[in-house]
Amino acid sequence: MPQNKAWTLASFPATAVREDDFKLIESPAAAPREGEVLVKNLWLSLDPYMRGRISQQKSYAKGVEIGEVMTGETAGEVLQSKHAKFAPGDKVTTPSGWQLYGCLKGELLTKVDVTRVPLSYFLGCLGMPGRTAYFGLRDIGAPKAGETVVVSAASGAVGSVVGQLARAAACRAVGIAGGRAKCDYVVQELGFDACIDYKAGNLHRDLKEACPKGVDVYFDNVGGETLDTLLRLMNTFSRIVVCGRISTFDQAEPYGLKNSGSILVNRIKVQGMIVFDWLERYPEANKALLDLVIAGKLRYRESVIEGIENAPKGFIGLLKGENFGKQLVKLA
């Protein structure tokens, strides 16, 4: 069997994640048993949610334990199959985790069609992040034509899709991102109406100017102070999709939201979401997103780091906002 390399959890980060919180283990890849498939992973997806899985706080899913392989989605190619639905050469996405080879039950794999889009897209705009944007915006944000939709982490895997879906729904799309380069990209390449650089330090004033009719939908990927600022700008009967809180992970003390009074005054609906809750409707999102990508209406950018060895470095950079677009590790 080929030699596998896998990142395991060495320690729970107290605040900021460090490279030595992970340990690289080498061993021969497992041989597939009846019903299993051996996959050579070509791409590993790095996503903010992984920070929650290595926190010891209660979360929506079981956390990674010390010594276990880090959680994560991969895209790869079937090497050996003992499952009737898969054959060598098939392209698949898998929940392998941070490793070069995955040996998994066939039921855990999703076969993907790479004749029209690159394999890696199935980890991003056509994968979990894309579906998150789709269901969160559609079912919770429920924007109507002419409304204003604001999304944070706007150049990222989820945010970029949210804004483009908002535009496709005839809404004003306003992003929030860190730094001029990301903001320029969000407006010029992704077609948002505006994008605010939160690092410029005038988030409330700048957003107010960019949203002259207030905010009807805020798709929150960051939590904390940004969410608090948006609460001051929300319209009557507006909606806040609580999707992520990347700004809050490394804080020893949680941020105290001061403007929750706006929820009452403006009759805001604030709702948390996890994409798994829409599992049965994934095909609907997959089709809608694929159609948009093929039609050129859903643009997408990847931030690629090379080699499994660099996965922790890439993850730490992602948590700091150093990525520019969907963060991937190219494994082969």
Next chain:
Amino acid sequence: MPQNKAWTLASFPATAVREDDFKLIESPAAAPREGEVLVKNLWLSLDPYMRGRISQQKSYAKGVEIGEVMTGETAGEVLQSKHAKFAPGDKVTTPSGWQLYGCLKGELLTKVDVTRVPLSYFLGCLGMPGRTAYFGLRDIGAPKAGETVVVSAASGAVGSVVGQLARAAACRAVGIAGGRAKCDYVVQELGFDACIDYKAGNLHRDLKEACPKGVDVYFDNVGGETLDTLLRLMNTFSRIVVCGRISTFDQAEPYGLKNSGSILVNRIKVQGMIVFDWLERYPEANKALLDLVIAGKLRYRESVIEGIENAPKGFIGLLKGENFGKQLVKLA
């Protein structure tokens, strides 16, 4: 015309409301013009929402200006009518404000049937507070049989109805109130399953014990630290009805909610509400609540202060939680 007495706003309270924030004005009652009705107010309702109307912060309704009569609902009897739908002797509820006589357009009055329930009930369990409980619990809280519903200010006009409606929906009803006497009343008289005295200082521990299966619906009348504590106890897919925030009005600095991360982890829906948004469905609530009162399934307690002169005192007491049941001023 009879001599009217009316409380006007003298100054905006900086933090806690004081009696000298109001000024009593005497003048002859106005004579009704075409389409108007002169009402002798018998009861004035005092409600927490009034605190928001004399704040200079943005709220959901226009505030009271200096020199204007204080906002408020009354129940009374028609003295003179120049409107076809009303005749002397009719019992009505009105938005007269804090005064002995109201001279209003007939369209602003609601005729009520006092053959089976006392007139004052139409300011409480059969009025705005009752409808607030009904629509907030039913449409936002949407409790299912067997779920746990928690409500703060449980002995008050809204809270007492929420808990009894929850019981009628086969839910576990748990109240939060200030002091042993109110808690005993909530359990023994209103039939809640439990009631926690927040003044005892162990709100989280006591609630956890009273809600062994967690909390599915929290009907929030107080905001602040209580809401923050509930966020730690909410179940997956639970709902928070944000109806009031009486605990926050007098604070110079807003309370910072620390546990908003729970909204994401538990996919909570948090939604603000104002009963006016259900205006078209008032008859539905009125009928449902009246049926329950007549059937003896909706019990109700009033806290009565005598005389228009004492309205500010009663209002200040209400904001401090000194009332025990629906706060009314008996005007005649």
